[in-house]
Amino acid sequence: MNVNRTMGRWSAAAVLPVALLTASVATGGATASAAPAPKEAAFVLDAGTGSFASGRTALAAGGVHTVSAYTGKATDSQILAAGSQHVIADVTLAHSPNRTERAAWAASSTFVDLSWPDLGATSYTVIRDGKVIARTSGHSLRDDTVVPGSEPSYQISGDAKGLGHTWGLNVTVPTGDTPAALAQTAQKVEAKAKKYTKTVVTWRSFIRQPWVTVPGYVSKASGCKYGGNSYKYKGDGRGFSSAVSGTSFRAGVRGVVYWTKSSYDLFPETGWTKVYKKGKLIDKRKASTKKIDFRTKTRFDGKTRAVHAQIEATDPFCPKSGIRRAGIGVYYDARLARNGDFYVSGSARPAPDHEMYLFGYTSGSKHSTKTVYQHRMSTKLLSGLECLYSRACEPSTISNIGGY
Missing domain, CATH: 2.60.40.10 (Immunoglobulins)
Structure with a gap:
């Protein structure tokens, strides 16, 4: 699949799917209590x-x-x-x-x-x-x-x-x-x-918990179809994973940059949102991929390529527009080098969990893996649950490994 779609940056007013929510989340990421004082370069x-x-x-x-x-x-x-x-x-x-x-x-x-x-x-x-x-x-x-x-x-x-x-x-x-x-x-x-023939850039937004519920007041405020303790939503039930494929997620995009030809590929994806009542599946839908995009921004030279990606995925059980809109919002710009070097700049809504990886392929299956970004949703007020349905949360920056 080779797709090139153009769209602007996601709006800061976009909020995340309430059907993808609530549970306690711990912190994680690369940390250090104290780093040594840096030595000066010549x-x-x-x-x-x-x-x-x-x-x-x-x-x-x-x-x-x-x-x-x-x-x-x-x-x-x-x-x-x-x-x-x-x-x-x-x-x-x-x-x-x-x-x-x-x-x-x-x-x-x-x-x-x-x-x-x-x-x-x-x-x-x-x-x-x-x-x-x-x-x-x-x-x-x-x-x-x-x-x-x-x-x-x-x-x-x-x-x-x-x-x-x-x-x-x-x-x-x-x-x-x-x-x-x-x-x-x-x-x-x-x-x-x-040796590298292509670089695959993967972004996935997922729900860490196996099951989540939408409190009634959240459902009412957001205008979503299902809410209250009577309904349970199936989460992804996993932590961070650098697997190329096979992991469950709510929305994501996989872009492929080739180092021996100018074409590139875009694979926008959303996962099933499943609703259960008394242990029985009563409804399932997939969010639209129309506003999930990956594209190259520079000409092919076999050494580096600039790319842009954006994910805006609206919860299928929530209003698609208006003040009560719910959705995942991510965008980033990157410069990829064939030797594995990179630069990434961007922003994402601070919920749910997010992960970004680069896979450098030297053959059909052999590749190197580089973790670019991992963010674990906070349980803090205005940065955890409320970020899934309100405008109260500012985007988090895409930098470093870890989150709150």
């Missing part, structure tokens, strides 16, 4: 120009200069020098036409310098292989706990201007710092990226 990307400069701890008065550049079919990389120090840098995302998307890494055999654009967040959280390693108000840092020859995966995220911003960078640490070792690393980075 090889720092200037997001305004997309080129490297020196941090305040410059290794030479002349700053950073490019020794050689490698323009591949799947990635772009450079060997940089500052004084006697040489590093390999991946600049695939740094070459993005949009400043907000530009991020890069530079690595020697003993450290990795990370850089991303400063978008005004009070703090940025840096995660390496699922563990928080730093929180900083700056827009670069050094990780000097890496292992030569390793391939750590980093995620940087922050909230600014009402949106969440997250960058993902996959690093290849060289085994040595000689020109030959760095050149071999550049070739390895290119060869690794060329």
Whole structure:
């Protein structure tokens, strides 16, 4: 299925399906009680120009200069020098036409310098292989706990201007710092990226509880058909799952970007909303997929692709429009790189539970998995149950792993 649909951002007035609700929910996500103070990077990307400069701890008065550049079919990389120090840098995302998307890494055999654009967040959280390693108000840092020859995966995220911003960078640490070792690393980075034939972007919104009820006052306020303790709605009965398919959810979208051709695919989906009374199924419907969209925004070049997605799914037992409207609301913009790097910015209603993954395919079935976003609905007033039927809740930002 290859679909291209155009629509605006979802309205902040949209509310979530009351038929998908109520129960207690605990918190979750990647957390750390305290992260060490970040160390300063020397090889720092200037997001305004997309080129490297020196941090305040410059290794030479002349700053950073490019020794050689490698323009591949799947990635772009450079060997940089500052004084006697040489590093390999991946600049695939740094070459993005949009400043907000530009991020890069530079690595020697003993450290990795990370850089991303400063978008005004009070703090940025840096995660390496699922563990928080730093929180900083700056827009670069050094990780000097890496292992030569390793391939750590980093995620940087922050909230600014009402949106969440997250960058993902996959690093290849060289085994040595000689020109030959760095050149071999550049070739390895290119060869690794060329193995990927497509990237699948999956978003799912689901109900964690196996069964939920709609209180009578909620049903009356929202105008939905079924309410009160006499009726039970079947939830999805699961936690977060990075499975490619086979998991139950209320609404979602799967987009496929191909790295060897310009076409892309869109698969909008909604799950069955089932209503039971005294243990018997009395009604079931599916929400419309007309306002679920995924599309590419840039031309094909085999290296990166900008995409946009939106989910607006109205509960099938609730009014489809007007002040009592109920529905799931999500939107995001992303830049995907063939080598697995990415940038995602967006917002979602803070209920129900949400999850977003990237799957990088090297064959028909073999793929890598990257968790971009996981949000667990809160039980707090105005951020939990009430978000499913009222206008009281502001959208939550798509950044970091975890939620309330």
